[in-house]
Amino acid sequence: xxxxxxxxxxxxxxxxxxxxxxxxxxxxxxxxxxxxxxxxxxxxxxxxxxxxxxxxxxxxxxxxxxxxxxxxxxxxxxxxxxxxxxxxxxxxxxxxxxxxxxxxxxxxxxxxxxxxxxxxxxxxxxxxxxxxxxxxxxxxxxxxxxxxxxxxxxxxxxxxxxxxxxxxxxxxxxxxxxxxxxxxxxxxxxxxxxxxxxxxxxxxxxxxxxxxxxxxxxxxxxxxxxxxxxxxxxxxxxxxxxxxxxxxxxxxxxxxxxxxxxxxxxxxxxxxxxxxxxxxxxxxxxxxxxxxxxxxxxxxxxxxxxxxxxxxxxxxxxxxxxxxxxxxxxxxxxxxxxxxxxxxxxxxxxxxxxxxxxxxxxxxxxxxxxxxxxxxxxxxxxxxxxxxxxxxxxxxxxxxxxxxx
Amino acid sequence: xxxxxxxxxxxxxxxxxxxxxxxxxxxxxxxxxxxxxxxxxxxxxxxxxxxxxxxxxxxxxxxxxxxxxxxxxxxxxxxxxxxxxxxxxxxxxxxxxxxxxxxxxxxxxxxxxxxxxxxxxxxxxxxxxxxxxxxxxxxxxxxxxxxxxxxxxxxxxxxxxxxxxxxxxxxxxxxxxxxxxxxxxxxxxxxxxxxxxxxxxxxxxxxxxxxxxxxxxxxxxxxxxxxxxxxxxxxxx
Ligand SMILES: Nc1ncnc2c1ncn2[C@@H]1O[C@H](COP(=O)(O)OP(=O)(O)OP(=O)(O)O)[C@@H](O)[C@H]1O
Ligand SMILES: [Mg+2]
Numbered sequence: 001x002x003x004x005x006x007x008x009x010x011x012x013x014x015x016x017x018x019x020x021x022x023x024x025x026x027x028x029x030x031x032x033x034x035x036x037x038x039x040x041x042x043x044x045x046x047x048x049x050x051x052x053x054x055x056x057x058x059x060x061x062x063x064x065x066x067x068x069x070x071x072x073x074x075x076x077x078x079x080x081x082x083x084x085x086x087x088x089x090x091x092x093x094x095x096x097x098x099x100x101x102x103x104x105x106x107x108x109x110x111x112x113x114x115x116x117x118x119x120x121x122x123x124x125x126x127x128x129x130x131x132x133x134x135x136x137x138x139x140x141x142x143x144x145x146x147x148x149x150x151x152x153x154x155x156x157x158x159x160x161x162x163x164x165x166x167x168x169x170x171x172x173x174x175x176x177x178x179x180x181x182x183x184x185x186x187x188x189x190x191x192x193x194x195x196x197x198x199x200x201x202x203x204x205x206x207x208x209x210x211x212x213x214x215x216x217x218x219x220x221x222x223x224x225x226x227x228x229x230x231x232x233x234x235x236x237x238x239x240x241x242x243x244x245x246x247x248x249x250x251x252x253x254x255x256x257x258x259x260x261x262x263x264x265x266x267x268x269x270x271x272x273x274x275x276x277x278x279x280x281x282x283x284x285x286x287x288x289x290x291x292x293x294x295x296x297x298x299x300x301x302x303x304x305x306x307x308x309x310x311x312x313x314x315x316x317x318x319x320x321x322x323x324x325x326x327x328x329x330x331x332x333x334x335x336x337x338x339x340x341x342x343x344x345x346x347x348x349x350x351x352x353x354x355x356x357x358x359x360x361x362x363x364x365x366x367x368x369x370x371x372x373x374x375x376x377x378x379x380x381x382x383x384x385x386x387x388x389x390x391x392x393x394x395x396x397x398x399x400x401x402x403x404x405x
Numbered sequence: 406x407x408x409x410x411x412x413x414x415x416x417x418x419x420x421x422x423x424x425x426x427x428x429x430x431x432x433x434x435x436x437x438x439x440x441x442x443x444x445x446x447x448x449x450x451x452x453x454x455x456x457x458x459x460x461x462x463x464x465x466x467x468x469x470x471x472x473x474x475x476x477x478x479x480x481x482x483x484x485x486x487x488x489x490x491x492x493x494x495x496x497x498x499x500x501x502x503x504x505x506x507x508x509x510x511x512x513x514x515x516x517x518x519x520x521x522x523x524x525x526x527x528x529x530x531x532x533x534x535x536x537x538x539x540x541x542x543x544x545x546x547x548x549x550x551x552x553x554x555x556x557x558x559x560x561x562x563x564x565x566x567x568x569x570x571x572x573x574x575x576x577x578x579x580x581x582x583x584x585x586x587x588x589x590x591x592x593x594x595x596x597x598x599x600x601x602x603x604x605x606x607x608x609x610x611x612x613x614x615x616x617x618x619x620x621x622x623x624x625x626x627x628x629x630x631x632x633x634x635x636x637x638x639x640x641x642x
Contacts, residue, residue, distance in 0.1 A: 007517050018505060317501045320462060322490020322518035325482050398462045
């Protein structure tokens with residue numbers, strides 16, 4: 001532009017301050033535009049972080065043999081009802097037959113209440129085998145130990161509790177060796193798992209207890225759903241899936257014409273689902289942003305036309321005193337840019353405030369790069385929408401402008 | 406040295422609803438350095454149009470204008486702006502100050518366009534205001550000043566860049582006679598220091614300050630005479 005940058009900035013600020021409410025109204029579109037794109041980014045970053053953490057417990061090298069698909073799309077309820085249950089023995093068969101399976105752990109689950117003296121907590125507990133540790137990279141035993149194969153076989157009443165349960169029942173006391181009750185059954189706490197956070201921000205992975213599979217079978221007759229965790233070679237998931245599917249079909253005795261009556265789930269189905277959600281949020285955000293920025297640009301153009309009209313005489317005076325067309329153009333462009341920049345900054349400020357609130361519910365960070373990009377975009381909109389009014393100001397005939405009433 | 410201002414056959418026609426208004430209809434005027442000129446004539450005769458032409462704010466429908474030997478017609482926007490900024494100081498009948506800016510800021514405007522650094526600028530603007538006796542009103546806005554004071558701010562602004570030519574279109578037209586006399590003292594003083602002064606007036610006693618009076622009538626020069634009975638007193642220093 002020109003050496004009058006600071007001067008023009010000064011003129012812009014005083015002009016904006018002289019017409020506060022008008023400026024605020026005109027810049028609303030820009031504010032909302034920047035706000036929505038920044039919030040969208042915050043949301044996605046939060047989802048990403050949550051998803052990453054959640055996914056680690058479903059490591060991409062784990063396949064789940066289940067009764068149904070996690071994200072099936074078109075479940076046929078009757079077909080599903082008639083599917084045979086998943087049996088524990090499948091795991092052992094697959095371990096022998098498949099060249100991909102490295103570790104096997106059946107897991108079955110139910111919800112219930114754990115009681116200790118006058119305290120209690122509603123939780124989920126599930127039964128599995130000691131090999132479970134090999135099929136879950138996220139879990140870590142912070143205190144005590146996991147149960148042994150012997151304890152599993154004999155149906156020992158021992159359990160490993162999550163960090164939340166430990167906090168709820170024991171505060172700061174040592175939980176190891178203490179007794180708790182599930183229903184009428186007394187269990188001895190032998191381990192506490194480390195904090196894992198929430199799964200997709202939905203339920204806490206720390207509010208769950210693990211008991212030996214053998215114990216689970218003996219105590220809880222109701223046959224809940226079961227799935228079998230298979231740890232396989234992470235680089236050959238698709239191959240493994242195909243091979244295991246073949247074995248499962250044999251195990252189930254399916255004819256070639258029959259459909260699978262079981263499901264092989266993998267974290268990639270979560271990822272696909274997650275990508276779809278992310279795309280939806282991103283798409284909506286970008287749509288709202290684009291719309292409000294267009295509206296914002298029109299608002300700015302309008303206000304700039306008004307500003308030029310109001311200051312026609314001033315433009316004439318400035319020209320008489322030696323302002324070039326370029327200087328006048330720069331002055332009004334600067335005003336449009338300043339309004340948009342301040343609007344963008346304000347939008348980012350509000351977005352920051354909101355993101356700290358969002359952060360309390362699920363961990364997220366405002367992506368600064370995106371916010372700065374949004375402000376840059378608002379400046380560009382300032383330039384584009386300010387260009388026509390500013391060049392009209394620059395081209396004003398000095399005499400006409402001076403005669404303007 | 407060449408003649409300062411040379412207008413030859415200058416015409417300025419306006420087309421108002423199909424009817425041609427001949428604001429200037431063939432004006433020939435030559436003005437030299439350090440002349441003190443008054444322009445007189447009835448309302449609507451074309452005085453302001455002529456002043457705007459001289460001040461490079463307007464361009465003629467026909468005719469040629471040479472400023473310091475150069476054809477104004479051939480100049481681009483930057484050159485014209487530069488002449489208006491550095492060589493010519495404008496004083497308007499209606500002051501035309503920026504209403505939201507202080508006296509000092511108003512006087513700074515031409516210095517800004519001359520790319521004078523900020524500290525020099527403020528110093529020079531303040532000096533210029535002091536020269537017109539407004540050293541104690543620098544931070545007042547126009548609506549806090551009297552008419553005479555406003556016109557003095559406008560003069561300080563016109564003089565800020567030390568132009569050699571001062572153009573004043575009825576500078577005392579909106580002032581009482583006492584303020585008018587004060588303003589005329591400033592112009593006399595400027596002329597005494599070597600500036601070229603051209604002013605439009607309706608008042609005979611104002612016109613008499615000048616050495617030469619150009620009478621305009623219907624867009625033409627009717628009379629261009631030297632004032633022999635110049636009653637001006639020497640400028641006190
Ligand atoms: N922009 C314009 N459009 C149309 N006609 C104009 C325009 N500017 C000036 N005129 C006409 O040109 C003529 C000369 O105007 P000008 O302003 O030069 O007169 P003046 O001598 O300064 O009068 P006054 O003493 O009242 O200020 C007038 O008839 C006026 O109506
Ligand atoms: Mg006039």
